[in-house]
Amino acid sequence: MLDPKYILENPDEVKESARKKGVNFDVDAFIKLDEKRRQLQTECDALRAEKNAANEKIAKLDGDEKQKAIAKMKNKGDEEKKLTEELKEAESKWTQLLLTAPGKISPETPEGKDDTENKELYTWGDLPKPDFEFKDHVALGLDLDILDIERGVKIAGSRNYFLKGDGALLELAILQYTLHKLASKGFTAFLPPLLVNYEAMQGTSYFPGGEEQTYTIESDDKYLIGTSEVPVASYHSGEILDESELPKLYAGYSYCFRREAGTYGKDTHGLYRIHQFQKVEQVVLCKNDMEESAKMHEMLLKNAEEVLQDLKLPYRVVAVCSGDMGQGQYYKNDIETWMPSRDSYGETHSCSTFLDFQSRRLNIKYKNAEGKKQFVHTLNNTCIASPRILIPLLEMYQNADGSVTIPEPLRPWMGGKDKIEA
């Protein structure tokens, strides 16, 4: 969430952000609402001050005098109740509106409507030139008996699948490999709750707005996470950290659940867009400092790139344009990995800088040496997400005989096995 003062003091900039992000946020309405809220607050405070003063006197009185004084205050209650209700209503409208305010946008962010206007920054690796006919990951998975989409759909509906045999082991190998890599770089591994409460969803700015994409457990008021960013970034919510503890480098490993509502007919083939996947996510809490944030962003991006480089998967890094960024994101890079069957790069990673947008909602502060309290900055980036990454992995590592070579770094996690064969 934005600092409400920032909106009041920089209405034009907020309008500009809203326009660039394609977010519907009425700055003028917010300003009006804020005036109303403050006015009501002042009235309410005055009335309560009057009551408090009178009650202090009553406490010291006895007998008739006391009764008289009480009688005098009898009707104040209704007046207060009415004012309080008005104030609460104004405050709740104010908060609801504030939650929809768009975050700041970095100067490096290209302006654009949607993902077609993202800007390629650089590429890594050479695209394959196969001397045999490439199968796509679905065919490979079926032939090697490591993937079963048909039965996944039978059991769980569209966009569901089974990984089996070496397919199951391969996914775990990739995740394990990545998680250990991050641990060796000083990240703390987390196996977080997958089912969280509303506050965590709101704090990480998925709610309000993302309800349609989220599986809801109505009986218990819980939500299935779409990313471990939700519980991991919320881990310190409501806490005041010490500057010396920062930055916090966290690696969340979890299943992720997404309804993919409104995507009917889009990416229906294979493992690209599915309801359930596993992901190792990097989450950082750092000092409230632009340079530090930028440094962390770079680090998170490089960590993810390193995994792809280890796996020798060609990719490109794009600067995500304003219209394709989330409400709270200040700067965002996507990493897109080459997917032969799609004959294009496909999004596999997403690296975001939030500044204090999330930490305001989550109420995560830190105290510096002088005792000054500030909101932390938060960032996050995918480090690996599977089975989407199996698309390039299986396709790029296939051999003419239909087998798939297991990338070297993963072999220790596959019991030393170097090849998946039918």
Next chain:
RNA sequence: GGAGAGGUGGCUGAGUGGUCGAAAGCGGCACCCUGCUAAGGUGUUAGUCUGAGCAAUCGGGCUCGAGGGUUCGAAUCCCUCCCUCUCCGCCA
């Protein structure tokens, strides 16, 4: 799921209708004193909203798990919910 006990400031813990944002202790901070010193003294030590001021600062409101209610007045009484602990049941 059943029965019971609880949720108070950074921590421990008092407080069952009035002067309580809250005793006391611990911890933290500041200053002072002192070479019997891992000691002593004094003071200070929540968050948030809002008003005045360039500012230091000063005033007001709200907050004792959350939300409602009763009352002139609620940490204290009533209702709902959440969470923690103990016992029983069930269970990976």
